[in-house]
Amino acid sequence: MKIYFTFEPRPDLKEPLIEEFPNIEFVFHSKLDEGQLKDIDVLVTYGEDLNERRIELASNLKWIFVASAGIEKMPHKAIHECGILVSNVRGIHKKPMAESILAHILSLKRALPFIYENQQKGEWNKKAQLSELNGSTALIIGPGAIGSEIGRLLQAFEVYTIGCNRSGEETPFIDETYKIDELMSVLPKAEIVISMLPSTPETRHLLTYDHFKQMREDTIFLNFGRGDVVATDVLVKVLEDKLIRHAVLDVFEIEPLPKDNKLWQLDNVTISPHFSSHSSRYVERSLDIFKPSLRKWLAGDDNLENKMEILRGY
Structure with missing residues (x-):
């Protein structure tokens, strides 16, 4: 049996994996080599290196383990038609992403950009608008594993948390939940x-200009899910019209964000290059999901953690 990684873990992570599964042939490359696809049984990938042709080349492929939460760039139909099982690492991002989101909120509430700017200018300036996170209300749209972790941290600051999901069912660390x-x-x-x-398909451009008109003028809007939940031109108009106080964006419709995009020119937006989930422990946490799943799969059990419905996109 052959398992092909299209990225190479650190030696301290790779060597224990090989030792734990001595009867498996592991191949590790820093990027996908099409010549390896013909005889592999399992593919471990970040998902962005797959297309219909490569799925066709992988004629023996039975399981794709995606070391990422998003699978939108994968050839869903081709994978489904070949009957390939897909699972991912949903949930491992919650610690670094929740910390990133909390950091951005605190930075704006406690005027850290103002402080850094004046330090660079050598100015002693106390004319900042400071506010507290304590006692605020936060709405999390799509409060899954990451949203729950965000809710947990926010509640430690005595923030009242509201969630919006498809079902309206309760979510841990969310005080009240509504349907989308x-x-x-x-x-x-x-x-x-x-x-x-x-x-x-249901979330694409879900948030419209009218949604932002419903927000308070002092709202901090943060998008850390996927960039196409709101059209870029809508975001630009919202910020130009100053419907809200500030936007923090880690995801965009087009990535990297083009240099000529108007968002770069606005002073009420923070642009983060889609790396809020990055951490020195990312691959470590991915393998913590992969190894138990591999043991189950080798035993003939395909009910793996984070098993996905590829055509639904999650």
């Missing part, structure tokens, strides 16, 4: 709005 259909009426309740939505 009720989003328009919920938006005015919060001065922090966080989108953690995945990219699906």
Whole structure:
């Protein structure tokens, strides 16, 4: 049996994996080599290196383990037609992403950009608008594993947390939950709005200009889910019209964000290059999901953690 990694883990992670599964042939490359695809049984990938042709070349492929939460760039139909099982690492991003989101919120509440700017200019300037996170209300759109972790950290600051999901069912560390259909009426309740939505046909351009008009003028909007939940031109108009206080964006419709995009020119937006989930422990946490799943799969059990419905996109 052959398992092909299209990235190479650190030696301290790779060597224990090989020792734990001595009867498996592991191949590790820093990028996908099409010559390896013909006889592999399992592919471990970040997902962005797959297309219909490569799925066709991998005629023996039975399972794709995606070391990422998003699978929107993968050839869904081709994978489904070949009956290939897909699972991912949903949930491992929650610690670094929640910390990133909290850092951005605190930075804006406590005027850290103002402090850094004046330090660079050598100015002693106390004329900043400071506010507290304590006592705020935060709305998390799509409160899954990451959203729950964000809720846990926010509640430590005595923030009231609201969630919006498809079902309206309760989520850990969320004080009250509504259905996504009720989003328009919920938006005015919060001065922090966080989108953690995945990219699906249902979520594409879900947030419109009218949604932002429902938000409070002092709202901090953060998008750390997927960039196509709101059209770029809508975001630009929202920020130019100053409907909200500030936007923090880690994801975009087009990545990298083009240099000529108007978002770069605005002073009420923070642009992060889609790396809020990055951490020195990323691959370590990915393998913590992969290894138990591999043991189950070798025993004939395909009910793996984070098994995905590829055509639904999650």
